[in-house]
Amino acid sequence: MPCAADPARHFLRQHEGLDAQLHTHLLDVVGGDFVQADLRLRRWRDDLARHIEIEEQELLPHLPESARWAARVYRQEHERIVVLADEYGGRLAQVLASPPATEAERRHAALWLIDAAHALRHVLDHHHQREHTALALELPEALQERVWREHGLAQELEHKGGR
Numbered sequence: 001m002p003c004a005a006d007p008a009r010h011f012l013r014q015h016e017g018l019d020a021q022l023h024t025h026l027l028d029v030v031g032g033d034f035v036q037a038d039l040r041l042r043r044w045r046d047d048l049a050r051h052i053e054i055e056e057q058e059l060l061p062h063l064p065e066s067a068r069w070a071a072r073v074y075r076q077e078h079e080r081i082v083v084l085a086d087e088y089g090g091r092l093a094q095v096l097a098s099p100p101a102t103e104a105e106r107r108h109a110a111l112w113l114i115d116a117a118h119a120l121r122h123v124l125d126h127h128h129q130r131e132h133t134a135l136a137l138e139l140p141e142a143l144q145e146r147v148w149r150e151h152g153l154a155q156e157l158e159h160k161g162g163r
Helices: 009-030 034-062 071-097 103-136 140-151 153-158
Strands: none
Touching: 009 034, 009 103, 009 140, 034 103, 034 140, 034 153, 071 103
16 A cells, blocks of 8 residues: 555555456456456446546646656557457457356356456556656646545545455
8 A cells, every 4th residue: 555655646546446446357257257247347447437537637637748758648548448448348248248158168268358358457557657657746746636535536446346
């Protein structure tokens, strides 16, 4: 858990919550509970979309011109994350449309989904690191505190992983 003096703590909390949701979804996939995995993925996608919207609408406009990376870099990464998440969701929809009939088919479906999640998780990790090491340090801390507090997301997301 980030300490109170860590300027990246707001982003860390947000990302930890989203990562916990995705992790729990993937545990459902590994367990072959594709219906529950779908519910969790939908919640995660909704929360991810909300997170991205808040960053783009309320935080990125305050990024100074002297920032290490321009706001467009973060927006492009958001677009890539959304594409990968949607592609992954498409795979899960295929599994749900034709549920595996045997244990071997269930295992193959789970592996196929886990393989697809790899690229998404890699891009998310890279993006989160960029936000923790640059964006969080370049935005006024009071702005970050106000925005995340107004939306109440830190507390909300911390509890969604296990729903």
